Amino acid sequence: MSPLPLDAETHHAGRLTGRTVVLIGGGSGIGLRVAHRAAAAGARVVLGGRTPARLAAAAQRVGDSATWRTVDITDGVSLAAFFAELDRVDHLFTSAASYQVGPMLELSDEEAASPFVSKFWGQYHAVRRAAPKLATDGSVVLMSGAAGARPPAPAPAYAACNAAIEGLGRGLALELAPVRVNVVSPGTVDGNLWAQRPAADRENAFAQYRRDTVLHRLGTEDDIAHAVMFLFTNGFTTGSTLYPDGGYTLR
Ligand SMILES: NC(=O)c1ccc[n+]([C@@H]2O[C@H](COP(=O)([O-])OP(=O)(O)OC[C@H]3O[C@@H](n4cnc5c(N)ncnc54)[C@H](OP(=O)(O)O)[C@@H]3O)[C@@H](O)[C@H]2O)c1
Structure with a gap:
């Protein structure tokens, strides 16, 4: 029996071969795992972050399809310079925050304002600067966290x-359509993130x-990177929040 043919639109959106995937926060943690997965799927990946040595080491681990540039997601001038150097952006994931x-x-x-300054406005300004370069059949994945639904x-x-x-x-899914915009909420x-925190806090x-x-x-x-890859490649999903959280927000 011959295999069921894939719908043409689904097939196209689902392919990362030759696409440019931009990962601000791609020098470590979840962003770096997405870089490995996207590169394995045939994408060119651009890693962004503040620390050249971290980015260079990460790009070397990912391989020839990875390049890197410094950027501070809290700085509009830095973001504008970062995107000005890119020819195109097919998919953008913004896991950078401190x-x-x-x-x-x-x-x-x-201190209380710092998540908004870095994680909310950082991602907002990144998407604003990326928007003119986003492919119409591309996507944005924003980083949230299950603590928003269940602290x-x-x-x-x-x-x-x-x-x-x-x-x-x-809101962005409405405004930027047909570019798809989704959120991952791990x-x-x-x-890496928890490895930097005090051992007693982490164990508790x-x-x-x-x-x-x-x-x-x-x-x-890698559990979270897998969810991000789904959001990059499912051409009918936009405006969604995906919770790869082991069922934490159910209880
Ligand atoms: N890990 C979890 O358990 C978890 C759960 C839910 C949500 N999240 C969310 O996931 C995101 C990061 O997670 P992760 O686990 O991948 O942590 P991570 O390994 O610490 O990754 C964060 C990356 O962002 C970069 N970065 C930080 N501030 C930046 C800035 N101002 N501009 C540009 N790059 C910056 C860091 O590199 P530089 O310092 O070199 O710039 C680092 O490579 C955060 O938004 C966090 O809230 C994580």
Whole structure:
């Protein structure tokens, strides 16, 4: 029996061969895992971040299809220069962010604002600067976090920031169509981000996550990269938030 033919539009959107995938935050963690997966699918990948040595090492690991450029997602001038050097952008993923998290009564106003400054406005300004170069059959994937839907600990500004990013994704999906815009909202991942945090905080958070989530395990960076690849390549998905979180937001 011959295989079922693929619908032409689905087939085209689903292919990353020869496409340019831009990963701001691609020098480590989830963004780097997406770089490996996109390169393996035949894409050219451009890694963005603030630290040249990290980016150069990451690009070397990904291979010949990877290049890198420095960019600070919180700086509009830096973002404009970054995108000015690119001929085209087929898919954009923005996992770059640095911020403080904690209870309202313990953070300074500046610390409380930091997720919005870096993670919300950083992604907003990145998409704004990328928009003229986005392929009409391409896509944007924004980074949120399951803490926006179900905070694991008191961190109200961080929770609100993630919820705001999910709203931003829906609004941009309307405005930028036919470019598709989606949001990935991961649960807790045993990866680079948590490896930088104090061991006691990490072990507490990991134990709580294993206990409270349906699948009783942490995510991997590759679990989340797999979800991002789906959002890049499913030509009928836009305005969606995908929760690769082991069922954490169900409970
Ligand atoms: N890991 C998790 O458990 C988890 C769960 C839910 C959501 N998230 C979200 O995922 C994102 C990052 O996660 P990750 O696990 O991949 O962490 P990561 O390994 O720390 O990756 C963040 C990357 O962003 C870059 N970056 C940070 N600030 C930047 C800036 N201002 N401009 C440009 N690049 C910047 C960093 O490189 P430089 O410092 O060299 O610039 C780094 O390579 C965050 O938005 C986080 O909230 C993570």
